[in-house]
Amino acid sequence: MFLPAGSQDETGTLLVNRAKAYETFRYVTEKRNFKQISTPAIEYASTFTNRIAGMNLNEMMKWFNKEGEIEVLRPDWTTAIARAVAKQPIHQQKWSYQGSVFRIDKDGTESRQAGIEIVHANSVLGERECMLTAIDYLKSLHIDKYVIELGHTEIFDILIQSLKLDTTQEDLLRTAMHDKRRDVVYQLVNNTGNSEIANHLTELTEAYGNKDIITKYQDLWSDNDELLQILENLNNMIELIEATTDLEVIVDLGRVKNLPYYDGMMFRGFLKKDGSTCFSGGRYDRLYKYYQQDTTAVGLAFDVDVLASHMTDHKEKKRACIIASEKTHQVAEAFRNELTDYIVEVSYDEQVTSTFDLCYKVMEQDNEYKVVKL
Structure with a gap:
């Protein structure tokens, strides 16, 4: 939209x-x-x-x-x-x-x-x-x-x-002063018959x-x-x-x-x-x-x-990915808490690993699940 x-x-x-x-x-x-x-x-x-x-x-x-x-x-x-x-x-x-x-x-x-x-x-x-x-x-x-x-x-x-x-008249003069329009300032004030103040305000635009x-x-x-x-x-x-x-x-x-x-x-x-x-x-x-x-x-x-x-002092954290599956998602979630210095994404798609600074995968070894660094 x-x-x-x-x-x-x-x-x-x-x-x-x-x-x-x-x-x-x-x-x-x-x-x-x-x-x-x-x-x-x-x-x-x-x-x-x-x-x-x-x-x-x-x-x-x-x-x-x-x-x-x-x-x-x-x-x-x-x-x-x-x-x-x-x-x-x-x-x-x-x-x-x-x-x-x-x-x-x-x-x-x-x-x-x-x-x-x-x-x-x-x-x-x-x-x-x-x-x-x-x-x-x-x-x-x-x-x-x-x-x-x-x-x-x-x-x-x-x-x-x-x-x-x-x-x-005052609004016009104020606008001319704001815009530093020396010619307009002088003309507006001089038209009142006071050339001294006209000169003074004109100079003031450059003060x-x-x-x-x-x-x-x-x-x-x-x-x-x-x-x-x-x-x-x-x-x-x-x-x-x-x-x-x-x-x-x-x-x-x-x-x-x-x-x-x-x-x-x-x-x-x-x-x-x-x-x-x-x-x-x-x-x-x-x-x-x-x-x-x-x-x-x-x-x-x-x-x-x-x-x-x-603001230039903001430093983005590095990004980590944990490859998991529906079956192992809870393992990945538990491991996420160990990566305190990273932005962490859990994904079921191994193709996304190239876009992260650090990648892990939940794998089954000896009848238990382990998180392995890729």
């Missing part, structure tokens, strides 16, 4: 690696005092499309239920967890999850994630614990060739405050590199305390990463949020092999305002599909 677009069957090493990635994630997060949480795969669309979550309904797997309300397959873990924990007593700060999200704007409609959310904690502590957990997890998977990128949503928001843009970028902009923004505080926070995070690892860290001061609810520091991890994103996340305090909570929240999600495709 054919499958719908975006769906696929999977076999072999990818599944083994994915299972190992999930198992390792549970181990790492449990040791760091995260409590597991799971939310239903089916939710009301309004959980994700409200004015703060702001996700696009057209990108979701959706249908009408019998009451006429729109239901969706979970498109985002962070928003679902916020709904789940916002009304609970504030006793647990650190949550971990793993499972699928479903989006029709991706190459595959289903993608596997594992992630963490830290709520009601000191804001700096939450950001640092997210980053250190990511580093710990990837180290446990023996993935060490990646780059960490830091950004901050408030830089863009502060710089455009005086422009008085409407929602459409990308190592921590020297922070030093440069500390001088440029020396008269803006809000921006200086953001730069200090970014610099402190870099110093923490450098003190605990030898990973490369880059800063993108022109980065804008890719999800509406982000409102602070953002971070991503890029694998050096092909540039794929292995984790992403950031601060999203404003998401909890929808649930009448003025609190802190930060988290990140790992792309388990990406991690599974880049």
Whole structure:
């Protein structure tokens, strides 16, 4: 049978690696005092499309239920967890999850994630614990060739405050900043009559590199305390990463949020092999305002599909075959338990032996059955 677009069957090493990635994630997060949480795969669309979550309904797997309300397959873990924990007593700060999200704007409609959310904690502590957990997890998977990128949503928001843009104009400008379209950024802002900010934001599309970028902009923004505080926070995070690892860290001061609810520091991890994103996340305090909570929240999600495709430490066991018959199958089964370091197949067909690393046969000798190596 054919499958719908975006769906696929999977076999072999990818599944083994994915299972190992999930198992390792549970181990790492449990040791760091995260409590597991799971939310239903089916939710009301309004959980994700409200004015703060702001996700696009057209990108979701959706249908009408019998009451006429729109239901969706979970498109985002962070928003679902916020709904789940916002009304609970504030006793647990650190949550971990793993499972699928479903989006029709991706190459595959289903993608596997594992992630963490830290709520009601000191804001700096939450950001640092997210980053250190990511580093710990990837180290446990023996993935060490990646780059960490830091950004901050408030830089863009502060710089455009005086422009008085409407929602459409702001969305267009944010998209142009995200795509690093210098010409479009300049035109959109210059059309408002503010050439100074137009030049500033245009330059910001290229404010990308190592921590020297922070030093440069500390001088440029020396008269803006809000921006200086953001730069200090970014610099402190870099110093923490450098003190605990030898990973490369880059800063993108022109980065804008890719999800509406982000409102602070953002971070991503890029694998050096092909540039794929292995984790992403950031601060999203404003998401909890929808649930009448003025609190802190930060988290990140790992792309388990990406991690599974880049895990190289998995070594497949050698394969052994035991040739038996209906009459001697129980003898073969008993001998299987002795081959603890092998993947073992019992077969009635001697023709399959050429495909195995090691082969045995159950044979009758002196009125008893023995397993003989071939």
